Amino acid sequence: MRTSRGGRPRDPSRDGVIRAAIMRLLADVGYGALTMDAVAAEAGVGKATIYRRWRTKQDLVADTITELNGTTVTPADTGSLETDLRALLHAIVDVINGPIGAATQALLSTVPHHPVLGEAFGDGPVGVWCRAFEQVFARAEARGELRPGLAGTVTAEALMAPLVQRWLITGHPVTRDYADEVLADVALPLLRATCGPTA
Amino acid sequence: MRTSRGGRPRDPSRDGVIRAAIMRLLADVGYGALTMDAVAAEAGVGKATIYRRWRTKQDLVADTITELNGTTVTPADTGSLETDLRALLHAIVDVINGPIGAATQALLSTVPHHPVLGEAFGDGPVGVWCRAFEQVFARAEARGELRPGLAGTVTAEALMAPLVQRWLITGHPVTRDYADEVLADVALPLLRATCGPTA
Incomplete structure (x- = not known):
């Protein structure tokens, strides 16, 4: 010790x-x-x-901050891309509405003025969420639901971006119902159109 | 006077x-x-x-803040949805990288603690951008490029959300090249899949 x-x-x-x-x-x-x-x-x-x-x-x-960024989000393995994404978006909604979400918002204006904080902050909680999406993508690729190569793309960033936009700037509530809308109207149509096996 | x-x-x-x-x-x-x-x-x-x-x-x-939110972004009328959207996303990139972007970021952590500022802030610059998108949508609907009804939807929010996410939280540069990627890989495929005349 x-x-x-x-x-x-x-x-x-x-x-x-x-x-x-x-x-x-x-x-x-x-x-x-x-x-x-x-x-x-x-x-x-x-x-x-x-x-x-x-x-x-x-x-x-x-x-x-460093400790928070070390926290992992382990996405549920539900057997399909749609239900995996729903579970992950719901988990993100819970983080946004919990202590990590509130502390992150309180730091956003400060981070640019303090290089030490900025370095620790990095991508903030979004970095943690990206890694969770990558696990979901890998499973969907293995099942043949997605073509490989989605991780790290702008398309991958876009899947959670509406939640982040509401949370940080417009102040509208970020709920699980909203996450379901993002899934149905943004994430799934976008993935089908650009990354599906037949896209 | x-x-x-x-x-x-x-x-x-x-x-x-x-x-x-x-x-x-x-x-x-x-x-x-x-x-x-x-x-x-x-x-x-x-x-x-x-x-x-x-x-x-x-x-x-x-x-x-009230004065800033009264600023309008007038999207160029270029004759097609794709070029209108490109011009608007570039205009948003310029705002993000200018004095309004920096001042907005400096206010984000403060607004939740001051009801008076929160009320003035509202949706922040995103509200201004939404209204500019609505003009672009209306022109595209009139030309038959989009089905009506996009304004105010989650899909409409998603078109600029990747820019906002980069700007406010991940700290990666928000450039016109990045806006072009968002247009090509997110906005256009999403609109074609969900709101195009033949979708």
């Missing part, structure tokens, strides 16, 4: 508590108004505990 | 200078760090000039 500078063992569950507190505070007050004092109070730990592990607010937030 | 409380005529061109200064400062330092002093210095006007017209920073930013 890694130990802190003082030789005391770190408690990984406490790191999780502190990161969850960061996410709630980002959503509530934003990066600018977030303080180490508030993080300590929200997490219910002493300030010394936080400073032993993270020197600055920027370190702490960058580390939290 | 409307006059300020002091009876002195307002100079509308000076309002424009102040709003442009706000947009530069939003892009440079963000809403949190923006001050009325900095706005006055950036615009090259006295602080009293600003306070005569806007009581608080929030008023000034909300007013600037």
Whole structure:
């Protein structure tokens, strides 16, 4: 087990508590108004505990972002492209409406001003979702439902883009019903037209 | 001509200078760090000039947002759906990469915390772009290139969503070449598959 500078063992569950507190505070007050004092109070730990592990607010937030981007979304294997995509779009809706979605929105305006945060942020949660889509595509290719080569294309980006657009800018609710519309009216027609076995 | 409380005529061109200064400062330092002093210095006007017209920073930013949302994008009438869409997507790329794009990104994390800003923001620049798409759709419908009824649908939202996704979250460059890819690989196949005269 890694130990802190003082030789005391770190408690990984406490790191999780502190990161969850960061996410709630980002959503509530934003990066600018977030303080180490508030993080300590929200997490219910002493300030010394936080400073032993993270020197600055920027370190702490960058580390939290890195941790989030390490989270994987494992798409359900339902046996067909349509039901796999539906399950994945629903999972994305849940992330958008949960603590990761709120914390991400709170960081968007800050990231361009802080190279350290920008580097940790990378593609943000969209990177995680892209990798989940790639698993769905690979299974559909193996079943002969899709021609190979979809991963990394503009077409692949387009499948979730309407959800992201609603979430980040227009402020309209991002619901599972909306995801079903995106699936039926955008994703499936587009895939059939450009990437289906007979396209 | 409307006059300020002091009876002195307002100079509308000076309002424009102040709003442009706000947009530069939003892009440079963000809403949190923006001050009325900095706005006055950036615009090259006295602080009293600003306070005569806007009581608080929030008023000034909300007013600037309202002004931006009143800007229209007039899509070129080129005689075909494909070339109209290309011209419009290029115009959107230019807005994203200009002062409105930078100021909008700087506001995204702030808007949810300030109802007054949220109300002024509405759909943000996406609302302006939707109205421009509707003009393009109406012309294509009149020429028989599209079936009627596309305006306001998820399909219509999907046409620009990949640009918005890149702009706001993944940080990859939003170029005219990328817009051409979105047109060729997403927008046109989707419209042909779902809204073409023979779809």
